[in-house]
Structure formats: C-alpha cells, structure tokens
Amino acid sequence: MNRLIGLQSLMLEEIEKHVKLVPQRDEPAEWERVHIASCAAIGHILAEKRGVDAELAACACAAHDYGRIVTGKQEDHAQAGYEPVKELLKRDGRFTDEEIEIIAIAVKNHSKKSEIGSPIEEIVKDADVLDMYQHGYELPREEQKKRLKTMLSE
Numbered sequence: 440m441n442r443l444i445g446l447q448s449l450m451l452e453e454i455e456k457h458v459k460l461v462p463q464r465d466e467p468a469e470w471e472r473v474h475i476a477s478c479a480a481i482g483h484i485l486a487e488k489r490g491v492d493a494e495l496a497a498c499a500c501a502a503h504d505y506g507r508i509v510t511g512k513q514e515d516h517a518q519a520g521y522e523p524v525k526e527l528l529k530r531d532g533r534f535t536d537e538e539i540e541i542i543a544i545a546v547k548n549h550s551k552k553s554e555i556g557s558p559i560e561e562i563v564k565d566a567d568v569l570d571m572y573q574h575g576y577e578l579p580r581e582e583q584k585k586r587l588k589t590m591l592s593e
C-alpha cells in the first residue's frame with residue numbers, strides 16, 4: 440500500500456483512540472481529520488515543485504500535529520509530538536530509521552514558523568499555514584502571516 444494512505448489511515452485510528460482518552464480538546468477531531476489529509480495534499484504538490492521526495496514530505500505533513508492528537512492540547516504540541524510520532528512510524532513499519540528521524544524533526548520544529556529548517560520541515564510549515572488559510576482559520580501570529588505571504592508569491 441502507498442505509505443501516505445497507510446499513514447493517514449493509521450492517524451485516523453489514532454484520532455479515534457485519543458479522542459476517547461482525552462475528550463476535552465483544543466481542536467475538534469473533525470479539524471484534525473481534515474487537516475491531516477489536506478496538509479498531505481498541499482505538501483505533495485509543494486514537494487514536487489521544489490524537487491523534494493513528495494511521498495515523504497506528504498507523510499510528514501499528515502503526521503505534523505500528532506502531538507496535539509495525542510495530548511489534545513495546542514500548547515507545545517510540536518515538541519510533544521516528537522517521541523510519539525517516532526513510536527507511531529516505527530509501529531507503521533514502512534519507514535526507515537532515517538526517514539523516521541526526518542519526519543520527527545519536522546514535527547518537532549513545525550511551530551517555529553520564522554526559522555528555516557530542512558526542505559521537508561519547510562514544506563510542513565508552509566502546508567500548515569496554507570491549509571489554515573484555505574479553511575478560513577485566522578493566522579494569529581505574525582510569522583505565520585509572513586510565511587503565507589512569501590509562499591503565495593513563490
């Protein structure tokens with residue numbers, strides 16, 4: 440099976456599980472589901488355009504908010520996702536250790552929107568703000584607005 444489809448269905452199972460464990464959540468499960476799939480789609484397009492491994496970039500995008508899915512909390516959710524996403528990807532069994540590290544670092548750093556990281560990290564940050572924008576979410580931080588503006592003029 441395509442690794443992105445496999446990871447996305449694993450993420451959907453994770454949402455079901457963690458919504459039961461932590462019913463009080465900063466973002467509704469509906470948004471988590473939508474955001475997984477649409478960030479992955481945006482990430483795939485950006486990666487092709489930038490000459491980056493599109494499947495891996497899309498997988499990183501699909502997994503980027505895993506910390507919030509697990510904890511239910513927005514605060515520090517990027518850092519909170521680092522170890523759990525490594526466990527998840529190991530369990531998935533279709534990623535090498537090197538790929539797991541690339542994705543986990545992108546997950547950990549994705550909230551640092553004013554910093555420049557690896558190509559996949561940058562794709563995750565760009566897909567994140569573009570997806571929030573296209574679904575009508577406010578971008579509360581200046582660094583998010585700036586990133587969106589740069590990306591739209593790319």
Ligand SMILES: [Fe+2]
Nearest residue numbers: 474503504567
């Ligand atoms: Fe996000």
